[in-house]
Structure formats: structure tokens, C-alpha cells
Amino acid sequence: MEYTLVTGACGGLGGAFVDCLAARGEALFLTGRSAAKLQTLAASLRERYPALAVETCACDLSDSASREALFAYADEKRMRFSRLVYVAGVDIQKAAEAYTEAKIVLQSRVNLEGAVSLARGVFLRRGEGCELLAVGSMSAGCPMPYFALYSATKKGLEQFWVALRTEVKGRAKATVVLPGGIPTREDIIENIKTHGWFGRVSALPPAKVAAASLKAVARNKRKKVIGGWNKFLYVLEHLVPLPIRLRVIAKIWGKTQKDAF
Numbered sequence: 001m002e003y004t005l006v007t008g009a010c011g012g013l014g015g016a017f018v019d020c021l022a023a024r025g026e027a028l029f030l031t032g033r034s035a036a037k038l039q040t041l042a043a044s045l046r047e048r049y050p051a052l053a054v055e056t057c058a059c060d061l062s063d064s065a066s067r068e069a070l071f072a073y074a075d076e077k078r079m080r081f082s083r084l085v086y087v088a089g090v091d092i093q094k095a096a097e098a099y100t101e102a103k104i105v106l107q108s109r110v111n112l113e114g115a116v117s118l119a120r121g122v123f124l125r126r127g128e129g130c131e132l133l134a135v136g137s138m139s140a141g142c143p144m145p146y147f148a149l150y151s152a153t154k155k156g157l158e159q160f161w162v163a164l165r166t167e168v169k170g171r172a173k174a175t176v177v178l179p180g181g182i183p184t185r186e187d188i189i190e191n192i193k194t195h196g197w198f199g200r201v202s203a204l205p206p207a208k209v210a211a212a213s214l215k216a217v218a219r220n221k222r223k224k225v226i227g228g229w230n231k232f233l234y235v236l237e238h239l240v241p242l243p244i245r246l247r248v249i250a251k252i253w254g255k256t257q258k259d260a261f
């Protein structure tokens, strides 16, 4: 049996991907940091979809030994993968001088290193015909003062995925999606509100983002900004000179401080 490996499965957007894939009857291999949360999620899926194949394995994506243990578990069960949906991400919003060493490592590893490692692991276990989907962010479109490492890691993820797509061309599909705001956690909902009109038009429900992202990778899109307004804003923002963009972003994003969850 071939599984879709979903990271960040217990999170807001990850949960939407899980719902969408479960409704399609796709076998799921779900991961996140908490074994208890994963078991609860799997139990609720089995209740709703009794015929659905669901496997879970807790993994700290910032830890290479934990990532190796995830694949060792899959290998022991002789699991193969038809798709990777890399949703896990850490978003720290504060001045770079206020970062701690531990949070620098966590954010860099989960947002970039973990994604590279899992893409390789899934591709090597399936190769031909698999779909590799990464959730990037519109934040990668411009350097973001007060969201600097997040936007830099998402840019790195985007660049890696676009390059990977060329390497696996004809053998696998690889797509990076760039959503705008998604009202998942309370702090993100508050953030979207503080961004006023821009926040409101840019935000899309998790279910819509998940469905559009799965469609994009099925069509082997290189990079997909999710949502009509976001496509327009993405083009528009690149027409504004960088110093102005940086000033506006610093003013808006400097208003809030938040740490990793």
C-alpha cells in the first residue's frame, strides 16, 4: 500500500490536508511531535472512515535522529509513499536580536532542513511517480523585518523545491505552494485582523488552501501562489521599490511579537 506522508498533521493547515485526503480515501502516514495527539487524530479518522488506512509516528523534524527513526519505522512496516505533504513550520515573529539560539536552530531545521530530509527520504522510497508538496509562504516574496528568519527559511524552501523539481523531472512531481494568511491558530487570526484590508483579502480558509495545493501538485506546478487576490498582490508587491516595501513591512510586522509553538 502507498501512503501520503503528512507532516504537521495535528496543526491547523495540516489537519485540513488530512481531512481532504481522508475524504478521498488516501492511505495516510501522519506525523507531528506528540504521539498522543496523533493517536487521537487517527482514532477520529478511523471512526469517520472505517476503511481508511492510517499510520502514525511521532517525529521531531528538527532532529535528524528522529527523522531517521521515522523512516526506520516506515521501512520496518514496508511502507511506500505516493506523496509527501510537508506542512510543518515554525513562525517566530520578533526582532532578530531577541531570538534565542535554541529557537534559531528550531526554526531553521523544521522549515528547511526537515523538508529537504523528508523529500529525499520519500523520493528514495518511491522515486517514479510520487508527488512532493511543500508549504512555503507568500512571506518568501520579500525580506521581512521582524519575521526575518521565517521569510528567509521559506525562501530557502521555495528555492530548494524549485531546483528539486528540475532534478526529478519526468520521474516525480514537485510543487511549492505560497499561501497568504490562513486563520489557523488564535495568534494568526489576531495577526490577520491587525493587517486590516490587506489581511482580510489575503486570508483563505485552511480547507481551501489544502485543496488548491493538492490540485497544484497533481498538475505538477512549479510554484503556486494560493488565491486570486494573493496572485494579484504578489505581482503588485514586486512593482513597489524594495526600500518602501521594507519600511511598510517593518511598520506592520514590528507591532506584534510571538514565539514558536
Ligand SMILES: NC(=O)c1ccc[n+]([C@@H]2O[C@H](COP(=O)([O-])OP(=O)(O)OC[C@H]3O[C@@H](n4cnc5c(N)ncnc54)[C@H](OP(=O)(O)O)[C@@H]3O)[C@@H](O)[C@H]2O)c1
Residues within 6 Å of the ligand: 007, 008, 009, 010, 011, 012, 013, 014, 032, 033, 034, 037, 059, 060, 061, 062, 087, 088, 089, 090, 091, 110, 135, 136, 137, 138, 179, 180, 181, 182, 183, 184, 185, 188, 261
Ligand atoms: N497560518 C498562516 O497564516 C500561514 C501562512 C503561510 C504559510 N503557513 C505555513 O503553513 C504551515 C502550517 O501552519 P499552521 O498555520 O497550520 O500552523 P500550526 O497549526 O502551528 O502548524 C504547524 C505544525 O508544525 C509542526 N511542527 C512544529 N515544530 C515541529 C517539530 N519540531 N517537529 C515536527 N513538527 C513540528 C506542528 O506539529 P505539532 O505541534 O503537532 O508537533 C504543527 O502541526 C507552516 O509551514 C506555516 O509556515 C501558514
